[in-house]
Amino acid sequence: MSARDVRAAFDRRFVLKAGGALVIGFPLAGRALAQGADAAVAENLVRGAQAGPPDAEQIDTWLAINADNSATLYMGYAELGQGTTTALPMVAAEELDLEIGQIDSVQLDTNITPYQGGTYSSASIARGAPGVRRAAAEARQALLAMASEFLAEPVENLSVEGGVVSAVNAPAKVVTYGELVGGRRFDLAFTGAAPVKDPADYRLVGARAARKDMRAKVTGDYAYMQHERMDGMLHARIVRPRGQRAYGDGARVVSLDESSIAGIPGARVLRQGDFIAVAAPREWDAVRAAQMLAVEWAAPERPLPDSADLFARIRESATDDAVIEERGDADAALSDAAFTASFSSECPYQIHAPFAPNCATADVRADSARIVCSSQDIYATRRGVAALIGLAEEQVRVQYREGSGTYGKSCYDDCAQAAALASQLAGAPVRMQFMRWDEHGWDYCGPPHIGEVRIGADADGRITGYAYDGWQHTWSFVETTQQLATGAPAAGWPTGASRSVNPLVCGGMYSIPALRLTDHMLKVEDWLRAGWLRSPLDLAFAFTSEQAVDDLAYQLGMDPVEFRRRNIADDRWLGVLEAAAEAFGWEPRPAADRVQPVVTGRGIGLGTHLASWGGAAAEIAVNRSTGRVRIIRLVGALDAGCVVNPAIVEAQITGQLVQTVGRMLHEEVQLTPGGAASLDWASYPVARFADTPQITPVVVQRIDEPCSGAGEETMAAAAAAIGNAFFDATGKRISSFPMTQNRVLTALNA
């Protein structure tokens, strides 16, 4: 509609007002025209008064239409830096026929926003979009019914553009969403019958769009968790041994000398059990107090191995074994195969190491608590905090603020619990900021892994048998603060997706008649705390499995892309294989020249996480004298079904590939018997500018398919491609990462 039409619409409304038409009622909801800003304020005051989650079957739970014809989305997924506050509003705007600039979202809050599950598993779009789409479709249906009444036109004669409803055959008949309900509640339950758009009609979904949070993030206006303050608060820090011990050990206080911080103004010790924190009015005083407080800790009862002995310890440890997938007789198929390849890998503990350590504020009172933190799942955080401080869940309000990227289960819950407990002990609001060594040292690590894989093929290059055995441990269930404060015994998550051998990555992309996958689970209490880390264990699975696949191709004298092509039946896997190979410029050729001191090679790899399809190709250089590896070029192709905003997914792929460079070249938690020894960026190096290869992200768009996740899937593929490129460059297989100079020289001399 033209600007003049909009103007006419507003003029008409004022005329109606002047003529007393404001009393026109709507049978549907029995309400008048827009009431303006006061109603919007009242609406906001109402929101938040009650503990959530709010009724997911009510339109008001998800959407508000404001008097200025803009919309506010209340969604259950958090902005972790991955672009959710742009992409999910786009989904709502698509259904509502609004422009992207007309819709915004609010931060997550257990008293306001609906429960859609945690923001993990790369599921913001896969699991978040259907709920948002449904709510927006219900709202659109309700708005059109109101417009139909107001304009005296049947719904099928109405069209919407930018939140302006007009009659198709009578362009002068116009009303905006804002005029219809602006600032007031819908008070309507879902009908279950609202039609959603045909993807063929999408205007916004599938098109590149600028992120909404970009400007504030480059000006310094953006308020991160670390900027959150509470009135009358104290600054707090935790006091723990530098570097966690085995999960089952916790950390036991032998003695504590409070007089050691007597010289710091206002500094206090807050203690419950083995949980110790300090608080002071000034932040630097809290930092100093935490460093100066004299605490003697008991020696570990379950000493960890030195880093060099980690895998020997894993091999000699007791395990719970379980076959998690089996079809056909894998052993018979392997013994009958014309060609077989076997490969064994050792993959280290790695950590989230968010760029900013976690921070949380808490105001705990006798009968209520407000916690602000960077949780991936505010409702789960509420449950844990409530249990710890002895309140009912409904008495605890948890609000989300973005911190730095978390890449999974960093210390956000531990930090939120530490803030809550410190506030309760201090009788005052506190701001708990973990120090770098707290976050690195007490992270919920990605577990280490030993993989043993055997693959067989017939003389035509068809894979006939596959067996994968994986050694790892599960995630820890008890937060460190809870464990230290209450003595709760260490407990692990039951085995399941992301902590067991992954059938999608371990052979799942190929048509294999006989296959067996076996878990060997270590006792969780003897190892470091663990949690989901971006592409959990999938880097290790793909690095292991895909090198064996490559070895088979090599033995058969086949190009590795062609060999994979021959064994894939699924179009989605074929699609990312071809996309990665094409973007890389892959041509069949003999093995690379291995004469020069610095040799280069290329590799291909496939992998994923829980859904989606990832393919990658890598070119690397290996200095055979020094053992230095440089990654020159990485291509990552991702089929994530319907991609809402390809620009955001390209950024996600780029980030995945750069993080994979760090995890393949540098990242490894150092262990000593006394505890984890990677406590900062010097002892836990990550990818830097100078490590960054030429990166090519490729989005394989499938607009008619369900969205399936885009936050981690190409990492596994890239890890495999880098491993295979090492062989192409050197003629040697590398069985362990990160590819430090020592490991590379060992591999070259093997």
Next chain:
Amino acid sequence: MAQTLIVNGEARESDSDPDTPLLYVLADELGLKGPRFGCGLAQCGSCSVLVDGVEVRSCVTPVAAVTNARITTLEGLPGLYAEQAGLTDAPELTPLQQAMIDEQAVQCGYCYNGMIVKASELLAANPDPSDAQIVDHMNGHLCRCGTYPRIVAAVRRAARAMNGGAQ
């Protein structure tokens, strides 16, 4: 003990102890959101500010060491840029900030305080840096989201814009 700091062109009072790291004065006393805590060890660049035009890590710089210096934070970069470029008024965004938006570089964005401060230092000294010079200059700043390629592209784009070239 009161001391005076010159922050983004304004005199500001601080009553922190002289050995307090500058970061805590900027963040807690002055309420600035640009410089922010990342490691407290001068390893990551999260807390970077310019002191007399030179990037320093405010998390390890005692406030007493900079009382006579001109401190510029992320918030003050448009003003500093106007001064350097001979403009009467400070723009809303520096060409570098605009280039970061144009390249859609940011993910979580927490490291961008340091990234923008450090790259501003580079562009003030070298209006046409090569990729190798950009990487070399920026290599002490970490980005855990892996946005390095887009940061390099944004610095290049900003240099072109500042030199009057096509964006």
